[in-house]
Amino acid sequence: MFTGATVDFGSTDPPAIYDLQLKSFLPSKKIQMATSFVIGVDVGSRSARAALVTLKGNLVRKAERPLIVREEKGEIFEQSSNQIWEAVCECVREVASGVGVDDIKGIGFDATCSLVVTDSDGSGVSVSVDGDDAFNVIMWCDHRASEEAATINKIESTVLSRVGGKISPEMEPPKLLWLKKHMPQAFARIKHAFDLPDYLTYRASGSTSRSLCSLACKWTYHEGWNTDFWREIGLPEVAEKLSMIGTGVQAPGAMVGCLSESAAHELGLSSSTRVGHSIIDAHAGVLGMLGVFSQNVSSEISSRLCIIAGTSTCHMLLSDSELFVQGVWGPYAGAIIPDMYLAEAGQSAAGMLLDHVIASHPRHRDVAETAQKFGVHIVQYLTQVVAHLAHSKKCSIDELTRDLHVYPDFHGNRSPLSDPSMRGMISGLQLSDSEHDLALLFLATVQALAYSTKHIVSKLESRGHRVDSVVMCGGLVKNPLYVTMHANVLQKPVLIPEEPEAVLLGAAMLGARASGCFEDLRESVREMSGRASARWPDLSTAAFHSKKYRVYQELLRCQMASRVIMSD
Numbered sequence: 001m002f003t004g005a006t007v008d009f010g011s012t013d014p015p016a017i018y019d020l021q022l023k024s025f026l027p028s029k030k031i032q033m034a035t036s037f038v039i040g041v042d043v044g045s046r047s048a049r050a051a052l053v054t055l056k057g058n059l060v061r062k063a064e065r066p067l068i069v070r071e072e073k074g075e076i077f078e079q080s081s082n083q084i085w086e087a088v089c090e091c092v093r094e095v096a097s098g099v100g101v102d103d104i105k106g107i108g109f110d111a112t113c114s115l116v117v118t119d120s121d122g123s124g125v126s127v128s129v130d131g132d133d134a135f136n137v138i139m140w141c142d143h144r145a146s147e148e149a150a151t152i153n154k155i156e157s158t159v160l161s162r163v164g165g166k167i168s169p170e171m172e173p174p175k176l177l178w179l180k181k182h183m184p185q186a187f188a189r190i191k192h193a194f195d196l197p198d199y200l201t202y203r204a205s206g207s208t209s210r211s212l213c214s215l216a217c218k219w220t221y222h223e224g225w226n227t228d229f230w231r232e233i234g235l236p237e238v239a240e241k242l243s244m245i246g247t248g249v250q251a252p253g254a255m256v257g258c259l260s261e262s263a264a265h266e267l268g269l270s271s272s273t274r275v276g277h278s279i280i281d282a283h284a285g286v287l288g289m290l291g292v293f294s295q296n297v298s299s300e301i302s303s304r305l306c307i308i309a310g311t312s313t314c315h316m317l318l319s320d321s322e323l324f325v326q327g328v329w330g331p332y333a334g335a336i337i338p339d340m341y342l343a344e345a346g347q348s349a350a351g352m353l354l355d356h357v358i359a360s361h362p363r364h365r366d367v368a369e370t371a372q373k374f375g376v377h378i379v380q381y382l383t384q385v386v387a388h389l390a391h392s393k394k395c396s397i398d399e400l401t402r403d404l405h406v407y408p409d410f411h412g413n414r415s416p417l418s419d420p421s422m423r424g425m426i427s428g429l430q431l432s433d434s435e436h437d438l439a440l441l442f443l444a445t446v447q448a449l450a451y452s453t454k455h456i457v458s459k460l461e462s463r464g465h466r467v468d469s470v471v472m473c474g475g476l477v478k479n480p481l482y483v484t485m486h487a488n489v490l491q492k493p494v495l496i497p498e499e500p501e502a503v504l505l506g507a508a509m510l511g512a513r514a515s516g517c518f519e520d521l522r523e524s525v526r527e528m529s530g531r532a533s534a535r536w537p538d539l540s541t542a543a544f545h546s547k548k549y550r551v552y553q554e555l556l557r558c559q560m561a562s563r564v565i566m567s568d
Contacts, residue, residue: 108510291529
């Protein structure tokens with residue numbers, strides 16, 4: 001029975017096998033004037049946020065505003081760029097209140113990789129069949145261009161080698177092609193097509209220059225544009241007028257310019273405030289986590305797997321050389337850090353999967369009511385139930401699922417299979433639907449997500465990458481089971497930054513780099529990063545998870561074999 005007692009979910013001390021003589025790396029904090037600040041702006045799917053940050057990386061103040069999302073049929077998701085900008089301005093004015101405008105040296109932006117289209121006057125061009133120009137943003141999660149993506153993939157262009165072999169309907173070329181096919185009059189009015197992060201720097205500075213991050217990761221840019229690709233997919237208009245999608249390309253954090261007079265007035269800042277080139281929101285999380293320090297854990301950034309864990313996950317890893325991995329996006333040159341290549345993998349559903357498993361269980365309502373009586377979230381309650389089950393059975397939490405196995409691709413596989421038709425599987429169900437059954441199914445699903453991460457890591461390492469540690473941010477890290485199972489399954493330390501707002505901090509680092517206070521983005525990361533707590537793996541669970549991972553692989557093979565049988 002749940003008691004509300006505190007339960008230990010693993011050790012924060014390294015096992016003896018780890019070298020305790022690793023050179024300690026603690027960033028040297030430069031002495032800065034106490035009145036020097038930068039602002040980081042993060043535009044997510046449902047809200048815009050801003051933070052006032054010191055040049056030592058301390059978040060002083062935060063603000064948040066909701067964003068309007070228009071949804072239809074579960075695949076159409078639209079927004080208004082004007083409403084987004086108004087929300088950004090409100091947030092910035094709030095966090096800058098009471099601070100001298102001359103003391104705010106720079107501003108950096110991150111946002112979702114959504115498509116924004118404008119006309120020759122900078123006004124919105126409708127992406128809706130109803131013709132409402134107020135809604136001129138096709139969100140990243142919008143899947144209206146699935147057929148267009150399939151058409152592009154049939155071309156088998158060499159350009160696709162940097163998106164794991166297949167372009168996603170969430171990327172921008174399929175969305176532009178959809179607009180041309182379904183809304184030709186609107187398409188003809190488009191002067192500029194921006195990724196949302198670049199649109200924000202455009203509104204802030206008036207510059208139409210683009211960030212290498214967005215263009216490389218979502219637009220197929222690599223050391224220039226491949227105009228043959230745009231012609232082959234049916235968009236010769238883009239090939240003939242590349243200014244539509246961007247010709248002035250700069251690295252993240254490079255100075256775009258200063259705030260325009262109008263933007264400075266709207267934001268409540270000085271027109272001398274410098275604007276840094278933007279970055280995608282998940283990639284800002286990488287910036288905010290890369291440089292964190294934890295005793296006895298290597299600080300080498302090319303061996304740190306960054307996981308941004310929320311509704312879905314992004315798994316990102318930097319390397320010094322160009323490494324291609326089938327089913328993994330990239331390598332993207334300079335997409336985050338100059339002179340380094342980015343590999344980007346992920347899971348289509350993570351937090352969303354856990355929510356589904358809990359909500360679809362027959363005991364969901366009863367357990368939710370019990371959790372409410374104790375004043376805790378249902379996930380926290382189930383986590384405590386699992387811990388007490390292990391105590392009563394005198395075994396580790398990990399071993400509770402010896403006979404219960406989950407394959408987690410309920411919403412398709414993004415990496416490394418790059419197969420949206422994959423589905424979930426459960427083995428070991430009984431004629432029982434108790435509270436304990438729900439808790440164990442929850443645990444098995446958490447473990448399955450960790451095995452999926454192991455699958456990704458295995459593919460990355462097979463192609464020359466190295467992963468020594470994992471650093472995490474996002475909503476799922478609030479659950480100790482999620483963190484501990486990743487440490488135990490991967491048998492690697494997992495770092496959790498003390499500053500939970502890694503994405504906002506990453507955006508602020510862009511502003512700090514543009515401000516001229518740091519020589520480059522590496523220094524901005526090094527000087528503004530803080531400490532992290534480490535969750536070390538329980539070495540005694542290695543053999544158990546090795547067997548469970550073999551079951552995970554068997555479930556995958558079983559699904560593939562079932563497809564072959566049913567297709568005959």
